[in-house]
Amino acid sequence: MDNQNKNLILATVLSALVLIVWSFLFPAPEAPAPAxxxxxxxxxxxxxxxxxxxxxxxxxxxxxxxxxxxxxxxxxxxxxxxxxxxxxxxxxxxxxxxxxxxxxxxxxxxxxxxxxxxxxxxxxxxxxxxxxxxxxxxxxxxxxxxxxxxxxxxxxxxxxxxxxxxxxxxxxxxxxxxxxxxxxxxxxxxxxxxxxxxxxxxxxxxxxxxxxxxxxxxxxxxxxxxxxxxxxxxxxxxxxxxxxxxxxxxxxxxxxxxxxxxxxxxxxxxxxxxxxxxxxxxxxxxxxxxxxxxxxxxxxxxxxxxxxxxxxxxxxxxxxxxxxxxxxxxxxxxxxxxxxxxxxxxxxxWGWFYFLTKPMFQLLHWLHGAIGNMGWAIIALTIIIKALVFPLARKSYISMAKMKELQPEMEKLKATTGDDRAKLQQGMIELYKREKVNPAAGCLPILLQIPIFFSLYKVIYVTIELYQAPWLGWIRDLSAPDPSSILNLFGLLPFAAPEQGSLFFMFSLGVLPILLGISMWMQQKLNPAPTDQTQAMIMAWMPWVFMFMLGSFASGLVLYWIANNTITFLQQYTIMSMHGKRPDIFDNIKASFKKHSADKPKQ
Structure with missing residues:
Protein backbone atom coordinates (compact mmCIF):
# COMPACT_ATOMS: atom_id res chain seq x y z
CA MET A 1 0.00 0.00 0.00
CA ASP A 2 1.73 3.21 -1.17
CA ASN A 3 1.46 6.58 0.56
CA GLN A 4 -1.03 7.86 -2.00
CA ASN A 5 -3.46 5.02 -1.29
CA LYS A 6 -2.94 5.36 2.46
CA ASN A 7 -3.65 9.07 2.26
CA LEU A 8 -6.80 8.42 0.24
CA ILE A 9 -8.04 5.93 2.85
CA LEU A 10 -7.19 8.34 5.65
CA ALA A 11 -8.98 11.21 3.87
CA THR A 12 -12.06 9.01 3.38
CA VAL A 13 -12.09 7.96 7.05
CA LEU A 14 -11.66 11.53 8.26
CA SER A 15 -14.44 12.74 5.95
CA ALA A 16 -16.74 10.09 7.41
CA LEU A 17 -15.77 11.23 10.90
CA VAL A 18 -16.73 14.78 9.98
CA LEU A 19 -20.20 13.59 8.95
CA ILE A 20 -20.57 11.54 12.14
CA VAL A 21 -19.53 14.42 14.40
CA TRP A 22 -21.86 16.74 12.49
CA SER A 23 -24.76 14.36 13.20
CA PHE A 24 -23.82 14.39 16.89
CA LEU A 25 -23.81 18.18 16.99
CA PHE A 26 -26.92 18.66 14.88
CA PRO A 27 -29.17 15.60 15.37
CA ALA A 28 -32.52 15.40 13.65
CA PRO A 29 -35.10 17.51 15.52
CA GLU A 30 -37.47 15.70 17.84
CA ALA A 31 -41.05 15.39 16.75
CA PRO A 32 -43.20 18.06 18.43
CA ALA A 33 -45.55 16.99 21.18
CA PRO A 34 -49.11 16.38 19.99
CA ALA A 35 -51.11 19.59 20.15
CA TRP A 350 -21.12 2.06 28.95
CA GLY A 351 -21.54 1.59 25.20
CA TRP A 352 -20.56 -1.28 22.90
CA PHE A 353 -17.09 -1.63 24.37
CA TYR A 354 -18.29 -1.90 27.97
CA PHE A 355 -15.51 -4.41 28.75
CA LEU A 356 -13.06 -1.55 28.12
CA THR A 357 -15.20 1.35 29.28
CA LYS A 358 -15.86 0.04 32.80
CA PRO A 359 -12.21 -0.43 33.86
CA MET A 360 -11.30 2.90 32.26
CA PHE A 361 -14.05 4.59 34.25
CA GLN A 362 -12.82 3.02 37.48
CA LEU A 363 -9.29 4.20 36.71
CA LEU A 364 -10.53 7.75 35.99
CA HIS A 365 -12.54 7.67 39.22
CA TRP A 366 -9.42 6.63 41.16
CA LEU A 367 -7.26 9.27 39.47
CA HIS A 368 -9.83 11.94 40.27
CA GLY A 369 -9.74 10.94 43.93
CA ALA A 370 -5.93 10.83 44.00
CA ILE A 371 -5.31 14.08 42.10
CA GLY A 372 -8.35 16.02 43.23
CA ASN A 373 -8.94 17.68 39.86
CA MET A 374 -10.90 16.09 37.01
CA GLY A 375 -9.05 18.01 34.28
CA TRP A 376 -5.65 16.71 35.35
CA ALA A 377 -7.21 13.27 35.91
CA ILE A 378 -8.33 13.23 32.24
CA ILE A 379 -4.80 14.11 31.10
CA ALA A 380 -3.32 11.45 33.41
CA LEU A 381 -5.77 8.83 32.11
CA THR A 382 -4.90 9.72 28.51
CA ILE A 383 -1.17 9.35 29.28
CA ILE A 384 -1.73 5.95 30.93
CA ILE A 385 -3.85 4.64 28.04
CA LYS A 386 -1.31 5.91 25.48
CA ALA A 387 1.45 4.18 27.43
CA LEU A 388 -0.48 0.89 27.46
CA VAL A 389 -1.07 0.95 23.70
CA PHE A 390 2.44 2.23 22.96
CA PRO A 391 3.67 -1.15 21.64
CA LEU A 392 0.93 -1.04 18.98
CA ALA A 393 1.65 2.61 18.20
CA ARG A 394 5.37 1.89 17.99
CA LYS A 395 4.84 -0.76 15.31
CA SER A 396 2.68 1.65 13.37
CA TYR A 397 5.20 4.49 13.51
CA ILE A 398 8.13 2.20 12.62
CA SER A 399 6.18 0.94 9.62
CA MET A 400 5.50 4.52 8.56
CA ALA A 401 9.22 5.35 8.89
CA LYS A 402 10.16 2.37 6.73
CA MET A 403 7.59 3.35 4.12
CA LYS A 404 9.13 6.83 4.02
CA GLU A 405 12.55 5.25 3.39
CA LEU A 406 11.11 3.49 0.35
CA GLN A 407 9.50 6.64 -1.03
CA PRO A 408 12.35 7.51 -3.46
CA GLU A 409 12.32 3.93 -4.79
CA MET A 410 8.56 4.11 -5.29
CA GLU A 411 8.86 7.38 -7.19
CA LYS A 412 11.44 5.80 -9.50
CA LEU A 413 9.18 2.80 -10.00
CA LYS A 414 6.24 5.04 -10.93
CA ALA A 415 8.40 6.90 -13.42
CA THR A 416 9.57 3.69 -15.12
CA THR A 417 6.15 1.95 -15.26
CA GLY A 418 4.17 4.97 -16.47
CA ASP A 419 0.45 4.17 -16.79
CA ASP A 420 0.88 0.39 -16.50
CA ARG A 421 -0.91 -0.18 -13.16
CA ALA A 422 -0.36 -3.95 -13.15
CA LYS A 423 3.39 -3.55 -13.65
CA LEU A 424 3.49 -0.86 -10.93
CA GLN A 425 1.72 -3.12 -8.44
CA GLN A 426 4.00 -6.05 -9.25
CA GLY A 427 7.07 -3.86 -8.83
CA MET A 428 5.86 -2.57 -5.48
CA ILE A 429 5.24 -6.13 -4.22
CA GLU A 430 8.76 -7.11 -5.18
CA LEU A 431 10.14 -3.98 -3.52
CA TYR A 432 8.28 -4.78 -0.27
CA LYS A 433 9.59 -8.37 -0.31
CA ARG A 434 13.15 -7.31 -0.99
CA GLU A 435 13.14 -4.67 1.79
CA LYS A 436 11.07 -6.88 4.15
CA VAL A 437 8.38 -4.23 4.63
CA ASN A 438 4.73 -5.01 5.28
CA PRO A 439 2.59 -2.06 4.08
CA ALA A 440 -0.34 -3.23 6.23
CA ALA A 441 1.74 -3.23 9.41
CA GLY A 442 1.04 0.44 9.97
CA CYS A 443 -2.74 0.10 9.52
CA LEU A 444 -3.51 -2.85 11.81
CA PRO A 445 -2.16 -1.30 15.06
CA ILE A 446 -4.18 1.84 14.34
CA LEU A 447 -7.35 -0.21 13.82
CA LEU A 448 -6.76 -2.07 17.09
CA GLN A 449 -6.51 1.24 18.95
CA ILE A 450 -9.86 2.54 17.68
CA PRO A 451 -12.11 0.73 20.23
CA ILE A 452 -9.75 1.72 23.04
CA PHE A 453 -9.92 5.42 22.29
CA PHE A 454 -13.63 5.30 21.49
CA SER A 455 -14.12 3.78 24.96
CA LEU A 456 -12.01 6.53 26.50
CA TYR A 457 -14.14 9.13 24.69
CA LYS A 458 -17.29 7.43 26.02
CA VAL A 459 -15.99 7.42 29.60
CA ILE A 460 -15.28 11.13 29.55
CA TYR A 461 -18.62 11.90 27.90
CA VAL A 462 -20.88 10.02 30.34
CA THR A 463 -19.17 10.53 33.70
CA ILE A 464 -21.12 12.86 35.98
CA GLU A 465 -17.89 13.81 37.77
CA LEU A 466 -17.28 16.24 34.89
CA TYR A 467 -20.53 18.09 35.65
CA GLN A 468 -19.55 21.62 36.75
CA ALA A 469 -16.06 20.34 37.64
CA PRO A 470 -13.36 23.02 37.30
CA TRP A 471 -9.94 22.49 35.74
CA LEU A 472 -7.94 25.70 35.79
CA GLY A 473 -8.45 29.39 35.09
CA TRP A 474 -11.49 30.10 33.00
CA ILE A 475 -12.49 26.40 32.65
CA ARG A 476 -14.94 26.08 35.54
CA ASP A 477 -17.17 23.38 34.06
CA LEU A 478 -15.59 20.48 32.15
CA SER A 479 -19.03 19.29 31.02
CA ALA A 480 -19.71 22.61 29.22
CA PRO A 481 -18.03 24.18 26.15
CA ASP A 482 -15.04 26.47 26.62
CA PRO A 483 -16.64 29.80 27.69
CA SER A 484 -13.87 31.96 26.21
CA SER A 485 -14.38 33.45 22.76
CA ILE A 486 -12.19 34.73 19.99
CA LEU A 487 -15.01 37.16 19.09
CA ASN A 488 -14.32 39.26 22.17
CA LEU A 489 -10.58 38.52 22.17
CA PHE A 490 -11.01 36.08 25.06
CA GLY A 491 -12.52 38.66 27.39
CA LEU A 492 -10.39 41.67 26.49
CA LEU A 493 -13.24 43.41 24.67
CA PRO A 494 -16.13 44.76 26.80
CA PHE A 495 -18.92 42.44 25.65
CA ALA A 496 -19.94 38.89 26.41
CA ALA A 497 -19.31 35.88 24.20
CA PRO A 498 -22.30 34.51 22.23
CA GLU A 499 -24.40 32.05 24.19
CA GLN A 500 -24.71 28.42 23.17
CA GLY A 501 -27.52 28.04 20.66
CA SER A 502 -27.12 31.53 19.23
CA LEU A 503 -26.38 32.22 15.57
CA PHE A 504 -22.77 33.26 16.16
CA PHE A 505 -21.90 30.57 18.72
CA MET A 506 -20.33 28.23 16.17
CA PHE A 507 -17.88 31.02 15.25
CA SER A 508 -17.15 31.73 18.91
CA LEU A 509 -13.99 29.67 19.22
CA GLY A 510 -12.50 29.33 22.67
CA VAL A 511 -8.89 28.71 23.66
CA LEU A 512 -9.27 24.92 23.92
CA PRO A 513 -10.85 24.41 20.46
CA ILE A 514 -8.09 26.56 18.91
CA LEU A 515 -5.44 24.46 20.68
CA LEU A 516 -7.21 21.35 19.38
CA GLY A 517 -6.99 22.62 15.80
CA ILE A 518 -3.32 23.51 16.21
CA SER A 519 -2.50 20.10 17.73
CA MET A 520 -4.19 18.31 14.79
CA TRP A 521 -2.41 20.57 12.30
CA MET A 522 0.99 19.98 13.89
CA GLN A 523 0.38 16.24 13.89
CA GLN A 524 -0.32 16.42 10.15
CA LYS A 525 2.97 18.21 9.55
CA LEU A 526 4.94 15.17 10.68
CA ASN A 527 4.44 13.96 7.11
CA PRO A 528 4.70 15.79 3.78
CA ALA A 529 1.43 16.81 2.18
CA PRO A 530 -0.04 14.30 -0.30
CA THR A 531 0.93 14.87 -3.92
CA ASP A 532 -2.70 14.54 -5.03
CA GLN A 533 -4.26 18.01 -4.89
CA THR A 534 -7.70 16.79 -3.78
CA GLN A 535 -6.28 14.76 -0.91
CA ALA A 536 -3.98 17.61 0.06
CA MET A 537 -6.90 20.05 0.18
CA ILE A 538 -9.00 17.69 2.36
CA MET A 539 -6.12 17.09 4.73
CA ALA A 540 -5.29 20.80 4.93
CA TRP A 541 -8.84 21.75 5.89
CA MET A 542 -9.47 18.85 8.27
CA PRO A 543 -7.95 20.34 11.49
CA TRP A 544 -9.82 23.60 11.09
CA VAL A 545 -13.13 21.89 10.26
CA PHE A 546 -12.81 19.79 13.40
CA MET A 547 -11.81 22.87 15.38
CA PHE A 548 -15.13 24.55 14.56
CA MET A 549 -17.24 21.41 14.82
CA LEU A 550 -15.84 20.29 18.17
CA GLY A 551 -15.76 23.79 19.61
CA SER A 552 -19.19 23.31 21.16
CA PHE A 553 -18.25 19.98 22.77
CA ALA A 554 -17.66 19.66 26.50
CA SER A 555 -14.32 21.11 27.60
CA GLY A 556 -13.35 17.78 29.15
CA LEU A 557 -13.67 16.05 25.78
CA VAL A 558 -11.71 18.75 23.96
CA LEU A 559 -9.02 18.56 26.66
CA TYR A 560 -8.79 14.79 26.11
CA TRP A 561 -8.35 15.27 22.33
CA ILE A 562 -5.64 17.90 22.85
CA ALA A 563 -3.77 15.62 25.25
CA ASN A 564 -4.14 12.64 22.92
CA ASN A 565 -2.94 14.61 19.87
CA THR A 566 0.02 16.06 21.77
CA ILE A 567 1.16 12.67 23.10
CA THR A 568 0.71 11.09 19.66
CA PHE A 569 2.81 13.86 18.10
CA LEU A 570 5.65 13.35 20.61
CA GLN A 571 5.58 9.55 20.24
CA GLN A 572 5.60 9.61 16.45
CA TYR A 573 8.30 12.30 16.26
CA THR A 574 10.55 10.40 18.70
CA ILE A 575 10.15 6.97 17.08
CA MET A 576 10.61 8.23 13.53
CA SER A 577 13.69 10.17 14.64
CA MET A 578 15.16 7.05 16.28
CA HIS A 579 14.81 5.23 12.95
CA GLY A 580 16.70 7.87 11.02
CA LYS A 581 13.65 9.64 9.59
CA ARG A 582 13.31 12.71 11.74
CA PRO A 583 10.25 14.59 10.42
CA ASP A 584 11.18 17.98 9.02
CA ILE A 585 8.13 19.75 10.42
CA PHE A 586 9.10 23.29 9.49
CA ASP A 587 9.97 22.30 5.92
CA ASN A 588 6.62 20.53 5.66
CA ILE A 589 4.85 23.66 6.90
CA LYS A 590 6.75 25.87 4.45
CA ALA A 591 6.11 23.42 1.62
CA SER A 592 2.38 23.45 2.31
CA PHE A 593 2.32 27.25 2.16
CA LYS A 594 4.38 27.27 -1.03
CA LYS A 595 2.01 24.72 -2.55
CA HIS A 596 -1.02 26.86 -1.68
CA SER A 597 0.69 29.86 -3.29
CA ALA A 598 1.51 27.87 -6.41
CA ASP A 599 -2.08 26.65 -6.66
CA LYS A 600 -3.40 30.20 -6.86
CA PRO A 601 -4.13 31.35 -10.42
CA LYS A 602 -1.80 34.02 -11.71
CA GLN A 603 -3.30 37.46 -12.21
Missing part, protein backbone atom coordinates in the same frame (compact mmCIF):
# COMPACT_ATOMS: atom_id res chain seq x y z
CA UNK A 36 -54.06 17.90 21.81
CA UNK A 37 -51.88 16.88 24.76
CA UNK A 38 -51.87 20.42 26.05
CA UNK A 39 -55.63 20.55 26.33
CA UNK A 40 -56.14 17.08 27.82
CA UNK A 41 -56.41 16.90 31.59
CA UNK A 42 -53.16 15.46 32.87
CA UNK A 43 -53.18 11.91 34.21
CA UNK A 44 -51.54 8.51 33.95
CA UNK A 45 -52.56 5.39 32.11
CA UNK A 46 -53.50 2.94 34.86
CA UNK A 47 -53.29 -0.78 34.02
CA UNK A 48 -56.53 -2.71 33.66
CA UNK A 49 -57.87 -5.21 36.23
CA UNK A 50 -55.39 -8.05 36.28
CA UNK A 51 -57.86 -10.69 35.13
CA UNK A 52 -59.01 -8.65 32.15
CA UNK A 53 -56.05 -7.62 30.01
CA UNK A 54 -58.25 -6.68 27.06
CA UNK A 55 -58.94 -3.17 28.27
CA UNK A 56 -57.05 -0.34 29.88
CA UNK A 57 -58.31 2.91 31.29
CA UNK A 58 -56.84 6.35 31.67
CA UNK A 59 -57.43 7.25 35.27
CA UNK A 60 -59.39 10.47 35.76
CA UNK A 61 -56.78 12.81 37.11
CA UNK A 62 -57.43 15.58 39.59
CA UNK A 63 -57.61 19.09 38.20
CA UNK A 64 -54.27 20.88 38.05
CA UNK A 65 -55.34 23.28 40.76
CA UNK A 66 -56.19 20.33 43.02
CA UNK A 67 -52.70 18.88 42.58
CA UNK A 68 -51.02 22.20 43.29
CA UNK A 69 -53.25 23.13 46.24
CA UNK A 70 -53.31 19.68 47.87
CA UNK A 71 -51.47 19.25 51.19
CA UNK A 72 -47.86 18.15 50.86
CA UNK A 73 -45.26 16.32 52.89
CA UNK A 74 -41.82 17.87 52.85
CA UNK A 75 -38.77 15.83 51.79
CA UNK A 76 -35.48 16.92 53.34
CA UNK A 77 -32.30 14.84 53.18
CA UNK A 78 -28.60 15.71 52.92
CA UNK A 79 -28.84 15.43 49.11
CA UNK A 80 -32.53 15.89 48.24
CA UNK A 81 -35.25 18.43 48.79
CA UNK A 82 -38.85 18.39 47.64
CA UNK A 83 -42.30 17.19 48.63
CA UNK A 84 -44.96 14.49 48.20
CA UNK A 85 -48.49 15.42 47.21
CA UNK A 86 -51.21 13.88 49.37
CA UNK A 87 -53.49 14.07 46.31
CA UNK A 88 -52.81 10.61 44.91
CA UNK A 89 -49.78 10.21 47.15
CA UNK A 90 -47.46 10.89 44.25
CA UNK A 91 -43.78 11.72 44.56
CA UNK A 92 -43.68 14.65 42.14
CA UNK A 93 -41.35 17.30 43.52
CA UNK A 94 -37.65 16.56 43.88
CA UNK A 95 -34.47 18.60 43.45
CA UNK A 96 -30.83 17.60 43.86
CA UNK A 97 -28.98 19.67 46.45
CA UNK A 98 -25.51 18.87 45.12
CA UNK A 99 -26.20 19.97 41.54
CA UNK A 100 -27.20 23.34 40.10
CA UNK A 101 -28.40 24.11 36.59
CA UNK A 102 -25.51 26.51 36.02
CA UNK A 103 -22.50 27.99 37.78
CA UNK A 104 -24.33 31.23 38.64
CA UNK A 105 -24.65 31.84 42.37
CA UNK A 106 -28.42 32.26 42.12
CA UNK A 107 -28.86 29.27 39.81
CA UNK A 108 -31.69 26.92 40.85
CA UNK A 109 -31.00 23.34 41.83
CA UNK A 110 -31.38 20.62 39.22
CA UNK A 111 -35.06 19.72 39.23
CA UNK A 112 -35.52 15.98 38.73
CA UNK A 113 -39.27 15.52 39.40
CA UNK A 114 -41.96 18.13 38.81
CA UNK A 115 -45.73 18.16 39.49
CA UNK A 116 -48.59 18.65 37.09
CA UNK A 117 -49.57 22.32 37.02
CA UNK A 118 -46.59 23.48 39.06
CA UNK A 119 -45.36 27.09 39.05
CA UNK A 120 -42.29 26.14 37.04
CA UNK A 121 -44.17 23.98 34.52
CA UNK A 122 -42.40 25.71 31.64
CA UNK A 123 -38.99 24.97 33.18
CA UNK A 124 -39.66 21.36 34.12
CA UNK A 125 -42.24 19.17 32.42
CA UNK A 126 -44.37 17.02 34.76
CA UNK A 127 -42.40 13.98 35.82
CA UNK A 128 -43.41 11.86 38.81
CA UNK A 129 -43.84 8.44 40.43
CA UNK A 130 -47.18 7.02 41.55
CA UNK A 131 -48.16 3.80 43.27
CA UNK A 132 -51.43 1.94 43.60
CA UNK A 133 -53.37 -1.30 43.56
CA UNK A 134 -55.10 -3.07 40.67
CA UNK A 135 -58.50 -4.69 41.31
CA UNK A 136 -59.40 -8.17 40.14
CA UNK A 137 -62.52 -8.73 38.07
CA UNK A 138 -65.64 -8.10 40.14
CA UNK A 139 -63.95 -5.65 42.53
CA UNK A 140 -64.98 -2.02 42.13
CA UNK A 141 -61.92 0.12 41.32
CA UNK A 142 -63.47 2.94 43.35
CA UNK A 143 -62.71 0.91 46.49
CA UNK A 144 -58.97 1.25 45.79
CA UNK A 145 -56.83 4.41 46.06
CA UNK A 146 -56.33 6.31 42.80
CA UNK A 147 -55.13 9.65 41.39
CA UNK A 148 -57.96 11.56 43.17
CA UNK A 149 -57.46 9.88 46.53
CA UNK A 150 -56.59 12.33 49.29
CA UNK A 151 -54.35 10.54 51.74
CA UNK A 152 -53.89 11.59 55.36
CA UNK A 153 -50.78 11.79 57.47
CA UNK A 154 -49.85 13.21 60.89
CA UNK A 155 -49.56 16.99 60.92
CA UNK A 156 -46.16 18.53 60.15
CA UNK A 157 -44.73 15.20 58.96
CA UNK A 158 -41.41 15.49 57.12
CA UNK A 159 -39.67 12.69 55.25
CA UNK A 160 -36.00 12.45 56.29
CA UNK A 161 -33.53 9.56 56.54
CA UNK A 162 -34.32 9.37 60.24
CA UNK A 163 -38.11 9.78 60.02
CA UNK A 164 -40.24 7.78 57.58
CA UNK A 165 -43.79 8.99 56.89
CA UNK A 166 -46.96 6.94 56.56
CA UNK A 167 -49.92 7.85 54.36
CA UNK A 168 -53.31 6.38 55.25
CA UNK A 169 -56.59 6.04 53.38
CA UNK A 170 -59.79 4.35 54.60
CA UNK A 171 -62.14 3.47 51.74
CA UNK A 172 -65.12 3.41 54.10
CA UNK A 173 -65.97 -0.14 53.08
CA UNK A 174 -63.65 -2.10 55.33
CA UNK A 175 -60.31 -1.72 53.52
CA UNK A 176 -57.60 0.45 55.06
CA UNK A 177 -54.59 1.27 52.89
CA UNK A 178 -51.24 2.51 54.14
CA UNK A 179 -48.16 3.67 52.29
CA UNK A 180 -44.98 4.06 54.30
CA UNK A 181 -42.17 5.99 52.63
CA UNK A 182 -38.56 6.07 53.79
CA UNK A 183 -35.38 7.45 52.19
CA UNK A 184 -31.67 6.94 52.73
CA UNK A 185 -28.83 9.49 52.79
CA UNK A 186 -28.51 9.46 49.00
CA UNK A 187 -31.22 8.76 46.40
CA UNK A 188 -33.04 5.55 47.33
CA UNK A 189 -36.65 5.55 48.51
CA UNK A 190 -38.37 2.49 49.99
CA UNK A 191 -42.14 2.31 49.55
CA UNK A 192 -44.06 -0.14 51.71
CA UNK A 193 -47.66 -0.60 50.56
CA UNK A 194 -50.04 -2.42 52.91
CA UNK A 195 -53.75 -3.15 53.11
CA UNK A 196 -55.86 -4.27 56.07
CA UNK A 197 -59.04 -6.19 55.21
CA UNK A 198 -61.73 -5.60 57.84
CA UNK A 199 -64.49 -7.01 55.67
CA UNK A 200 -66.02 -10.46 55.97
CA UNK A 201 -64.79 -11.60 52.55
CA UNK A 202 -61.31 -12.03 51.05
CA UNK A 203 -60.08 -9.60 48.40
CA UNK A 204 -57.58 -10.08 45.59
CA UNK A 205 -55.55 -7.04 44.52
CA UNK A 206 -52.19 -6.42 42.83
CA UNK A 207 -49.73 -3.58 43.59
CA UNK A 208 -48.06 -1.51 40.89
CA UNK A 209 -45.66 1.40 40.47
CA UNK A 210 -45.55 3.93 37.63
CA UNK A 211 -43.05 6.56 36.52
CA UNK A 212 -44.78 9.04 34.20
CA UNK A 213 -43.00 11.60 32.06
CA UNK A 214 -45.04 14.24 30.18
CA UNK A 215 -43.33 14.83 26.85
CA UNK A 216 -39.65 14.53 26.03
CA UNK A 217 -37.18 16.49 28.18
CA UNK A 218 -35.90 19.61 26.46
CA UNK A 219 -32.25 18.76 25.92
CA UNK A 220 -30.08 17.97 22.93
CA UNK A 221 -29.78 14.23 22.46
CA UNK A 222 -26.83 12.70 20.66
CA UNK A 223 -26.45 9.25 19.19
CA UNK A 224 -23.43 8.39 21.29
CA UNK A 225 -25.53 8.41 24.49
CA UNK A 226 -28.77 6.63 25.35
CA UNK A 227 -31.57 8.70 26.89
CA UNK A 228 -35.03 7.24 27.40
CA UNK A 229 -36.33 4.04 28.99
CA UNK A 230 -33.86 1.58 30.51
CA UNK A 231 -34.53 -1.67 32.32
CA UNK A 232 -32.91 -4.81 33.63
CA UNK A 233 -34.85 -8.07 33.37
CA UNK A 234 -33.23 -11.16 34.90
CA UNK A 235 -29.76 -9.96 33.96
CA UNK A 236 -30.69 -8.69 30.49
CA UNK A 237 -30.33 -4.95 29.84
CA UNK A 238 -32.82 -3.25 27.50
CA UNK A 239 -32.75 0.36 26.27
CA UNK A 240 -35.39 2.21 24.27
CA UNK A 241 -35.06 5.84 23.26
CA UNK A 242 -38.14 8.04 23.03
CA UNK A 243 -38.65 7.40 19.33
CA UNK A 244 -38.51 3.65 19.96
CA UNK A 245 -41.18 4.02 22.64
CA UNK A 246 -43.55 5.98 20.40
CA UNK A 247 -43.03 3.39 17.65
CA UNK A 248 -43.90 0.41 19.88
CA UNK A 249 -46.28 -2.11 18.38
CA UNK A 250 -49.75 -2.10 19.89
CA UNK A 251 -50.55 -4.75 22.46
CA UNK A 252 -54.24 -5.64 22.81
CA UNK A 253 -55.87 -3.07 25.03
CA UNK A 254 -52.57 -1.49 26.05
CA UNK A 255 -52.03 1.07 23.28
CA UNK A 256 -48.31 1.53 22.55
CA UNK A 257 -46.68 -0.74 25.14
CA UNK A 258 -43.90 -3.26 25.56
CA UNK A 259 -44.14 -5.85 28.35
CA UNK A 260 -41.47 -8.14 29.77
CA UNK A 261 -42.04 -10.81 32.39
CA UNK A 262 -39.31 -10.76 35.05
CA UNK A 263 -38.82 -13.98 37.00
CA UNK A 264 -36.24 -13.09 39.65
CA UNK A 265 -35.02 -9.51 39.70
CA UNK A 266 -34.70 -6.27 37.77
CA UNK A 267 -35.70 -2.62 37.50
CA UNK A 268 -37.17 -0.18 35.01
CA UNK A 269 -37.24 3.58 34.59
CA UNK A 270 -36.04 6.62 32.64
CA UNK A 271 -32.47 7.77 32.25
CA UNK A 272 -31.00 11.11 31.19
CA UNK A 273 -27.33 11.87 30.67
CA UNK A 274 -26.64 12.49 34.35
CA UNK A 275 -29.95 11.72 36.15
CA UNK A 276 -32.24 8.73 36.49
CA UNK A 277 -35.55 7.66 38.02
CA UNK A 278 -36.01 3.92 38.41
CA UNK A 279 -38.56 1.51 39.88
CA UNK A 280 -36.80 -1.41 41.58
CA UNK A 281 -38.97 -4.16 43.10
CA UNK A 282 -37.31 -6.00 45.98
CA UNK A 283 -37.57 -9.28 44.05
CA UNK A 284 -39.43 -11.03 41.26
CA UNK A 285 -41.66 -12.00 39.72
CA UNK A 286 -43.17 -8.89 38.20
CA UNK A 287 -44.15 -7.45 34.83
CA UNK A 288 -41.96 -4.67 33.45
CA UNK A 289 -43.79 -2.31 31.08
CA UNK A 290 -42.64 0.54 28.84
CA UNK A 291 -45.54 2.50 27.39
CA UNK A 292 -46.49 5.62 25.44
CA UNK A 293 -49.92 7.22 25.94
CA UNK A 294 -50.33 9.11 22.69
CA UNK A 295 -53.49 11.02 23.68
CA UNK A 296 -51.66 12.59 26.62
CA UNK A 297 -48.10 12.56 25.21
CA UNK A 298 -46.98 10.67 28.32
CA UNK A 299 -44.13 8.18 28.48
CA UNK A 300 -44.48 5.57 31.22
CA UNK A 301 -42.55 2.76 32.80
CA UNK A 302 -44.40 0.38 35.11
CA UNK A 303 -43.75 -2.50 37.46
CA UNK A 304 -46.82 -4.69 37.99
CA UNK A 305 -46.50 -7.15 40.85
CA UNK A 306 -48.41 -10.43 41.29
CA UNK A 307 -51.93 -10.64 42.72
CA UNK A 308 -52.07 -10.73 46.52
CA UNK A 309 -54.82 -12.53 48.46
CA UNK A 310 -55.94 -10.68 51.56
CA UNK A 311 -58.12 -12.88 53.77
CA UNK A 312 -60.96 -11.44 55.83
CA UNK A 313 -59.55 -9.87 58.98
CA UNK A 314 -55.96 -10.13 57.67
CA UNK A 315 -53.34 -7.70 56.39
CA UNK A 316 -50.65 -7.88 53.73
CA UNK A 317 -47.84 -5.63 52.58
CA UNK A 318 -45.09 -5.40 49.99
CA UNK A 319 -41.96 -3.26 49.70
CA UNK A 320 -40.49 -1.78 46.55
CA UNK A 321 -37.72 0.72 45.94
CA UNK A 322 -37.44 3.89 43.90
CA UNK A 323 -34.15 5.44 42.82
CA UNK A 324 -34.39 9.14 41.98
CA UNK A 325 -31.13 11.02 41.67
CA UNK A 326 -27.75 11.45 40.01
CA UNK A 327 -26.03 8.57 38.20
CA UNK A 328 -22.96 8.58 40.42
CA UNK A 329 -20.95 5.43 39.83
CA UNK A 330 -19.97 4.91 43.46
CA UNK A 331 -23.53 5.41 44.74
CA UNK A 332 -25.10 3.15 42.11
CA UNK A 333 -22.41 0.52 42.68
CA UNK A 334 -23.28 0.56 46.40
CA UNK A 335 -26.95 -0.07 45.61
CA UNK A 336 -25.99 -3.01 43.41
CA UNK A 337 -23.55 -4.65 45.79
CA UNK A 338 -24.95 -3.76 49.21
CA UNK A 339 -28.69 -3.31 48.59
CA UNK A 340 -28.99 -6.01 45.95
CA UNK A 341 -30.41 -4.13 42.93
CA UNK A 342 -29.36 -6.50 40.17
CA UNK A 343 -27.00 -5.09 37.51
CA UNK A 344 -27.65 -1.50 38.60
CA UNK A 345 -24.23 -0.25 37.47
CA UNK A 346 -25.32 -1.02 33.91
CA UNK A 347 -27.81 1.86 34.12
CA UNK A 348 -24.79 3.98 33.17
CA UNK A 349 -24.43 3.88 29.39
Missing amino acids: EAVAVEQGVSVPAPVTDAATVTTAPAPAQSAVVDAPRIKIETPRLTGSISLMGGRLDDLSLKDYKESLDEDSPLVRLLAPVGGDDLNAAKPYYAVYGWLPTAGLDAALLPGPRTLWTTPADATLTPQSPVTLTWDNGAGLIFKRELSVDENYLFTIKQSVENRTAAPVRIAPYGIIARHGIPESRRVYVLHEGAVRMSDGKLSEKDYKDITDLDEVAGEGQANKTEVAEGGWTGFTDKYWMTTLAPMSGPFTSVVKYVAALDIYQTETRLPVMDVAAGASTSIETRLFAGAKEWETIKHYEEEVGIQGFVDSID
